[in-house]
Amino acid sequence: MAKDNYDASSITVLEGLEAVRRRPGMYIGSVGVSGLNHLVYEIVDNSVDEYLAGYCTEIRVTLEDDGSVIVSDNGRGIPVDLHQKGVSAERVIFTTLHAGGKFDNKAYKTSGGLHGVGSSVVNALSEYLEIKISKGGKIYYDSYERGVPVVELEKGLLPVIGRSKVNGTTVTFKPDPEIFEHTHFKADAIKSRLHETSYLNPGLSLVFTNNRKGEQETVTYHETEGLKAYLAELNAGKELLTEPILVKGTSEGIEVVMALQFVDTFEERVLGYCNNIYNSEGGTHLVGFKSRFTTLINNYAKELGILKDPDKFSGPDTRCGMTCVLSVKHPDPLFEGQTKTKLGSQDAARAVVNVTGEQLELYFDKHLETLKTIISCAEKSAKIRKAEEKAKSNLLTKAKFSFDSNGKLSNCTSKYASLCEIFIVEGDSAGGSAKKARNRMYQAIMPIRGKILNVEKASIDKVLANAEIKTMVLAFGCGFSEGYGNDFDITKLRYDKIIIMADADVDGEHISTLLLTFFFRFMPELISEGHVYIAMPPLYKAIPKGKGEETYLYDDEALAKYRATHKNFTLQRYKGLGEMDAEQLWETTLDPERRVIKRVSIEDARMADKVTSLLMGNDVEPRREYIHEHAHEAMLDV
Numbered sequence: 001m002a003k004d005n006y007d008a009s010s011i012t013v014l015e016g017l018e019a020v021r022r023r024p025g026m027y028i029g030s031v032g033v034s035g036l037n038h039l040v041y042e043i044v045d046n047s048v049d050e051y052l053a054g055y056c057t058e059i060r061v062t063l064e065d066d067g068s069v070i071v072s073d074n075g076r077g078i079p080v081d082l083h084q085k086g087v088s089a090e091r092v093i094f095t096t097l098h099a100g101g102k103f104d105n106k107a108y109k110t111s112g113g114l115h116g117v118g119s120s121v122v123n124a125l126s127e128y129l130e131i132k133i134s135k136g137g138k139i140y141y142d143s144y145e146r147g148v149p150v151v152e153l154e155k156g157l158l159p160v161i162g163r164s165k166v167n168g169t170t171v172t173f174k175p176d177p178e179i180f181e182h183t184h185f186k187a188d189a190i191k192s193r194l195h196e197t198s199y200l201n202p203g204l205s206l207v208f209t210n211n212r213k214g215e216q217e218t219v220t221y222h223e224t225e226g227l228k229a230y231l232a233e234l235n236a237g238k239e240l241l242t243e244p245i246l247v248k249g250t251s252e253g254i255e256v257v258m259a260l261q262f263v264d265t266f267e268e269r270v271l272g273y274c275n276n277i278y279n280s281e282g283g284t285h286l287v288g289f290k291s292r293f294t295t296l297i298n299n300y301a302k303e304l305g306i307l308k309d310p311d312k313f314s315g316p317d318t319r320c321g322m323t324c325v326l327s328v329k330h331p332d333p334l335f336e337g338q339t340k341t342k343l344g345s346q347d348a349a350r351a352v353v354n355v356t357g358e359q360l361e362l363y364f365d366k367h368l369e370t371l372k373t374i375i376s377c378a379e380k381s382a383k384i385r386k387a388e389e390k391a392k393s394n395l396l397t398k399a400k401f402s403f404d405s406n407g408k409l410s411n412c413t414s415k416y417a418s419l420c421e422i423f424i425v426e427g428d429s430a431g432g433s434a435k436k437a438r439n440r441m442y443q444a445i446m447p448i449r450g451k452i453l454n455v456e457k458a459s460i461d462k463v464l465a466n467a468e469i470k471t472m473v474l475a476f477g478c479g480f481s482e483g484y485g486n487d488f489d490i491t492k493l494r495y496d497k498i499i500i501m502a503d504a505d506v507d508g509e510h511i512s513t514l515l516l517t518f519f520f521r522f523m524p525e526l527i528s529e530g531h532v533y534i535a536m537p538p539l540y541k542a543i544p545k546g547k548g549e550e551t552y553l554y555d556d557e558a559l560a561k562y563r564a565t566h567k568n569f570t571l572q573r574y575k576g577l578g579e580m581d582a583e584q585l586w587e588t589t590l591d592p593e594r595r596v597i598k599r600v601s602i603e604d605a606r607m608a609d610k611v612t613s614l615l616m617g618n619d620v621e622p623r624r625e626y627i628h629e630h631a632h633e634a635m636l637d638v
């Protein structure tokens, strides 16, 4: 019965390995040099897992002249006893895809995402692969060609080929030239990877030997100082600003080790590892550390009086000049991202926050000078960041307001600013009427084309890019300010009143809102000093059928009142300013004796700014809803 089962499962096994040979890239990334070297790492990682389990102290990697590589360790040796499938466990490991999972997590307490699952892949992609397992005084042997076993087992058990007093596993394999473009391992890359492994596992010795002709050497990597030594390598040749800071601890069953040091650069270099695997896409452990560190430094800086509320350092400010290696050992990690190199386990973030938060606080409380050095790095960064932001905004501003003279301002002739007014009029046709109707001595007309602005998603950038608006700013004569620099000079303002004249519809309100936002952000003094107004053109004209005067009605309330006291009249409804002729426009909106204008308060402008932010948000739905629900109360209710 056992035999039948074995036959059946061995077929699927071979089919599995055949799939690996058909699409090797799916399993090792590529069939180039990096994929080739990956084979070595897959095997070595198994031995590292044995180190992590506490049973292995040395791993040897030897490149041979025939193109093969030997990986050996002094661990307990791969299990050789009968597996439930009726063959030696070793066979199952080397012939079953993802066999690693079958050998419960207890043995591989902190196995990395791919560890223990890759040996069958390596086997499938090797011209030959041989295993010698020293265990319980005996040396067991097995071998494969392109993933197919070539040793006949007796009762499913491996042959014994010798005796040994020590335990361990030795795997020799030669990558298949049918699969790989080149089969020459990159020695430097392997060495660097072994060195990295030694930093992450301070108790482990990794011995690299190259037996290839002309390349002979042996290097031993054994870094008892662990991450601290790794930091030293990363920071070699740089000016060190602090001593290395080491943090170690366990939380939520996750072991956290971190080393960090500040150097005289403007960069940050923060490397994250989970179970000895470098997480090139970062992940939860780094997020946890970074957020905790930012808070910590900001709190200290405030406590020490270096930073005053509401100022604060950005995350990158606090990491300016930081070199950091953060390594977590997780019993059951989750990886995500494009290349599965991003740690996704949320408990890793919590563990890192707990361990680093607590220990860094203890450290900084005792090492005030180091803390102050780190804070001064952050200050330096914040200063540069702000200067850059300012330079950037000045640049933007320059680009935005390189005034061209093709605007359509019809200026007034008077030079007495206290008498002058400028009307910002929505639409060319209303603009045309306004130009005819105005008192050209003291009224300037600046038409802005609604079309450009009344897209729902018009952004402040679009407002700024608008040629007419550039002309308008030039006309005001006081420059503008943004953020840090203040080039705005209200005393140069050429008009006492800036009057926004827009239709009382959604588009008009939108334009008013954008203009107010623009003033609020770039020329707030215009508003706070009371220079900005909104014209209130009438919505209706009531024309009595008998005697009596024509009356302009500015809102529905006025209409209701008019209806209550008048019977026989026709009502003309103005859909927009464009519908009024020059005379009507003068009577209703321009003539200082009869027009209705409302002064904009800074609160109104702030409201407009809020609305604009909402209108510009990326969420389309809330924006649409807002426009439809609030269009009529947005600006003209001032």
Ligand code: TTJ
Pocket: 043, 044, 046, 047, 050, 071, 072, 073, 075, 076, 077, 078, 079, 107, 119, 169, 170, 171
């Ligand atoms: C598993 O749990 C029982 C005792 O042995 C454990 C084990 O498998 N240890 C182990 C595996 N040590 N070394 C390996 C290993 C070494 C190489 C070079 C290659 C592979 C696939 C595994």
